[in-house]
Amino acid sequence: MLRFKIEKTGAPVWMRSLIPVFALLVTFLITSGLILWGQANPIQAYYYFLIAPLTSRVSALEVLVKSTPLILSGVAVTFAFVAGYYNIGAEGQLYAGAIAAAWLGTVLGGLPPALAIPIMLLGGFIAGALWALTPALLRVKLAVDEVVTTLLLNSVMLFIVSALLNGPWRSPVSGWPQSPEIAPSTVLPKLIPRSRLHLGFVVAVLSVVVLWFVLSRTVFGLKMRAAGLGREAARFAGVNVGRTMLIAALISGGIAGIVGVSEVAGIHFHLIEEISPGYGYTGILIATLGALNAWGVAAAALFFGLIDTGTQTLSHAMGVPIYLGEVTQATMLLVTLAMLLLQNYRIRRV
Amino acid sequence: MDIVQMRGITKRFGPVVANDHIDFNLRKGEIHALLGENGAGKTTLMRILYGLYRADEGEILVEGWPVRINSPKDAIALGIGMVTQHFALVPPLTVAENVVLGFTDGFVLEKATIEQRVAEAAKRFGLEVDPSAVVRHLSVGQRQRVEILKALYREARVLILDEPTAVLVPQEIDALFETLERLRAGGLSVIFITHKLEEVMRISDRVTVLRDGRVVGTVETARTNERELARMMVGRETFGVRREERAVGEQPLLQVERVCAEDDQGLPALKEVSLVVHAGEILGIAGVGGNGQKELAEVLSGVRRPTSGRILVDGQDLTGATPDEFTAAGVGRIPEDRHAGVVGELSVAENLALEYLEEFARGGMLDREAIRRHAEELIQRFQIKARATDRARTLSGGNLQKLILARVLSRDPKVVLASQPTRGLDVGATEYVRQQLLAQRARGAAVLLISEDLDEILALSDRIAVMYEGEIVGVLPAQDADPERLGLMMSGAVKERQGAYAEV
Numbered sequence: 089m090l091r092f093k094i095e096k097t098g099a100p101v102w103m104r105s106l107i108p109v110f111a112l113l114v115t116f117l118i119t120s121g122l123i124l125w126g127q128a129n130p131i132q133a134y135y136y137f138l139i140a141p142l143t144s145r146v147s148a149l150e151v152l153v154k155s156t157p158l159i160l161s162g163v164a165v166t167f168a169f170v171a172g173y174y175n176i177g178a179e180g181q182l183y184a185g186a187i188a189a190a191w192l193g194t195v196l197g198g199l200p201p202a203l204a205i206p207i208m209l210l211g212g213f214i215a216g217a218l219w220a221l222t223p224a225l226l227r228v229k230l231a232v233d234e235v236v237t238t239l240l241l242n243s244v245m246l247f248i249v250s251a252l253l254n255g256p257w258r259s260p261v262s263g264w265p266q267s268p269e270i271a272p273s274t275v276l277p278k279l280i281p282r283s284r285l286h287l288g289f290v291v292a293v294l295s296v297v298v299l300w301f302v303l304s305r306t307v308f309g310l311k312m313r314a315a316g317l318g319r320e321a322a323r324f325a326g327v328n329v330g331r332t333m334l335i336a337a338l339i340s341g342g343i344a345g346i347v348g349v350s351e352v353a354g355i356h357f358h359l360i361e362e363i364s365p366g367y368g369y370t371g372i373l374i375a376t377l378g379a380l381n382a383w384g385v386a387a388a389a390l391f392f393g394l395i396d397t398g399t400q401t402l403s404h405a406m407g408v409p410i411y412l413g414e415v416t417q418a419t420m421l422l423v424t425l426a427m428l429l430l431q432n433y434r435i436r437r438v
Numbered sequence: 439m440d441i442v443q444m445r446g447i448t449k450r451f452g453p454v455v456a457n458d459h460i461d462f463n464l465r466k467g468e469i470h471a472l473l474g475e476n477g478a479g480k481t482t483l484m485r486i487l488y489g490l491y492r493a494d495e496g497e498i499l500v501e502g503w504p505v506r507i508n509s510p511k512d513a514i515a516l517g518i519g520m521v522t523q524h525f526a527l528v529p530p531l532t533v534a535e536n537v538v539l540g541f542t543d544g545f546v547l548e549k550a551t552i553e554q555r556v557a558e559a560a561k562r563f564g565l566e567v568d569p570s571a572v573v574r575h576l577s578v579g580q581r582q583r584v585e586i587l588k589a590l591y592r593e594a595r596v597l598i599l600d601e602p603t604a605v606l607v608p609q610e611i612d613a614l615f616e617t618l619e620r621l622r623a624g625g626l627s628v629i630f631i632t633h634k635l636e637e638v639m640r641i642s643d644r645v646t647v648l649r650d651g652r653v654v655g656t657v658e659t660a661r662t663n664e665r666e667l668a669r670m671m672v673g674r675e676t677f678g679v680r681r682e683e684r685a686v687g688e689q690p691l692l693q694v695e696r697v698c699a700e701d702d703q704g705l706p707a708l709k710e711v712s713l714v715v716h717a718g719e720i721l722g723i724a725g726v727g728g729n730g731q732k733e734l735a736e737v738l739s740g741v742r743r744p745t746s747g748r749i750l751v752d753g754q755d756l757t758g759a760t761p762d763e764f765t766a767a768g769v770g771r772i773p774e775d776r777h778a779g780v781v782g783e784l785s786v787a788e789n790l791a792l793e794y795l796e797e798f799a800r801g802g803m804l805d806r807e808a809i810r811r812h813a814e815e816l817i818q819r820f821q822i823k824a825r826a827t828d829r830a831r832t833l834s835g836g837n838l839q840k841l842i843l844a845r846v847l848s849r850d851p852k853v854v855l856a857s858q859p860t861r862g863l864d865v866g867a868t869e870y871v872r873q874q875l876l877a878q879r880a881r882g883a884a885v886l887l888i889s890e891d892l893d894e895i896l897a898l899s900d901r902i903a904v905m906y907e908g909e910i911v912g913v914l915p916a917q918d919a920d921p922e923r924l925g926l927m928m929s930g931a932v933k934e935r936q937g938a939y940a941e942v
Contacts, residue, residue: 313784
């Protein structure tokens with residue numbers, strides 16, 4: 089009888105660097121079954137996913153547009169997760185920022201853009217941070233599990249948005265749940281004419297650089313990593329773990345708030361309920377897929393943006409459901425996580 | 439007649455050879471000590487015999503027949519039982535329920551019947567336990583007896599004991615040895631894993647010494663002595679560390695006054711603990727684990743807040759201060775769990791800097807060059823076998839402890855708080871740590887040494903305080919202390935000085 093045995097041993101270095109490639113291959117194999125079920129050709133489908141968006145200037149820029157909120161959300165979530173604070177509430181914090189942007193956009197009309205836009209971004213940051221404050225305080229002071237509280241507050245925020253849009257902000261003309269248009273001086277300027285790519289992308293890239301710098305070069309970054317990787321040891325070494333977590337949580341909420349600003353002032357120009365198709369949650373996937381590393385998060389977000397763009401063309405061209413993109417993203421995450429775990433083991437015949 | 443023969447057993451873990459062609463045989467009715475340092479391969483070999491690991495090479499014979507032991511179930515069926523350091527008992531169940539667990543027939547479990555059966559077995563083997571007692575309420579020694587009973591109830595003819603005395607006070611050790619002698623007379627064969635020479639000489643018939651995964655030799659206990667065994671075990675003569683007698687300073691550097699604290703469950707863990715440690719003095723805290731030592735160390739580190747009492751370091755009141763305030767006041771802390779003292783995923787250099795981050799910061803930014811230089815200097819000075827960029831979790835126990843010592847002792851602290859500083863370390867690393875503690879004493883630091891290792895306490899301390907159930911039950915000058923006296927105090931049988939203010 090053949091007997092096998094699982095041993096714990098680190099994978100060789102060359103294999104580690106190939107993990108993204110293997111993960112993509114396995115994801116392809118798994119999702120191929122679904123694509124075949126949808127009566128489409130998997131290879132063609134993956135062409136639409138991964139290659140087609142990059143073949144034209146318009147769709148390539150659209151990938152960057154789609155990546156903007158994803159990068160910011162990934163960075164937001166990473167800030168919290170690195171410090172061991174599991175912020176599942178980026179979605180709600182995003183809407184807090186969006187509310188701030190929708191309001192500031194209507195009252196700052198008199199200011200020049202150079203003044204109005206920084207105030208918009210700061211306002212969104214503060215709104216997101218404030219929405220993140222309560223669960224963070226509960227966590228630090230009373231040890232209330234932040235996963236539960238931040239998640240539940242997302243629903244609360246959605247009701248607040250709905251109340252605003254169906255109440256005071258309901259459009260008097262059309263009657264639709266849609267806030268008034270923001271003033272032109274508060275709109276995030278386009279980076280490239282005749283595209284949707286706006287200043288938010290620059291902010292997103294900056295956020296990646298800030299994340300990298302804070303984590304690897306600052307005292308606070310080291311404290312965050314120590315608190316997240318070894319809470320007891322960090323406390324023992326004199327790191328104020330509670331304070332570190334609290335600040336990380338607020339930064340996380342603030343950046344999530346900026347996602348809301350970026351979407352309101354860069355894409356929609358008013359607040360609607362559907363401003364985010366779950367960017368806050370996708371941010372968790374991206375942060376995890378990017379292994380809580382600034383460059384990893386950026387790469388994961390761009391990859392997700394690519395698939396998001398590809399899915400739309402795909403469903404037009406081949407008539408498969410648009411959900412396939414999300415299924416692929418989720419499969420990719422699970423496969424990568426499994427691979428990161430399995431690389432520590434090998435199977436041997438005994 | 440050999441009841442167990444292990445031939446050419448080899449076991450590798452990745453690149454590490456834990457057992458290298460080991461031959462081992464156990465005679466019927468003998469107590470066979472398996473002696474070696476930590477990491478010599480003793481436990482691995484026995485885990486193979488008990489079916490917890492599978493050997494890469496070699497064969498096992500039981501009563502002359504080749505056998506395959508793939509799981510503990512196979513081992514039990516062959517009459518092999520094992521008692522590990524971590525007991526496999528279910529605390530809320532009774533002794534009888536624990537003993538029969540997994541070894542019952544039929545569907546209905548009749549309490550009275552099993553208690554009667556277990557009581558009979560206990561009587562037959564001379565193991566004194568109450569079958570209806572709930573395990574949670576038993577002492578460590580009693581729990582060990584239940585474990586032995588469990589193995590014998592499963593008709594074990596071979597009993598493996600993995601460092602059985604590590605958790606016991608001297609009186610309990612005496613009782614265990616009496617039990618083993620009685621069981622041996624009844625025909626049981628015992629394998630006794632230990633690294634304590636004195637126990638080998640006292641209880642065993644033969645000794646097999648392992649070093650670095652190989653058998654150094656098997657000898658009759660009556661024809662050897664501790665010196666020879668030590669040489670076989672370590673591969674060289676050991677000298678141990680010697681405390682030179684010297685005058686202790688007058689200046690009290692650490693004063694603990696009537697400190698009370700609660701454990702994680704909110705139950706009282708420290709009851710009015712009072713201690714004084716002077717400059718140039720080592721005060722040893724002896725006691726069986728779980729009697730408040732952990733909480734005492736945490737209170738003195740700033741990790742746990744006392745509910746009442748005062749803590750003074752060189753006259754400065756630090757009651758309720760935070761860990762960084764303790765560090766700043768000159769308290770160097772060597773934690774009980776050295777893995778909890780470092781962040782495993784951070785580098786050696788980052789861990790060495792973690793306690794003093796302000797010194798390595800320039801306007802909130804890390805001075806990475808200074809962190810690296812600091813690390814390299816300490817790596818050299820404290821002989822840490824690692825690079826500054828290695829992740830701390832990749833270090834061996836000894837090197838990890840050196841990292842912690844480096845972090846603490848390079849600051850010339852006024853007070854050194856060492857909790858179980860040599861637990862789990864090999865002989866070489868243990869000696870190194872003890873020498874460092876003595877060097878601190880010579881330098882004039884006040885050292886509080888919390889240890890469950892009585893030999894360590896006796897070898898290093900100027901005075902010895904004994905903790906029992908959260909209280910200091912007595913303080914002795916080192917010259918008045920001996921294992922028996924301390925053992926009685928550790929078991930709560932004697933209070934030397936009721937509610938003593940621990941100053942001699």
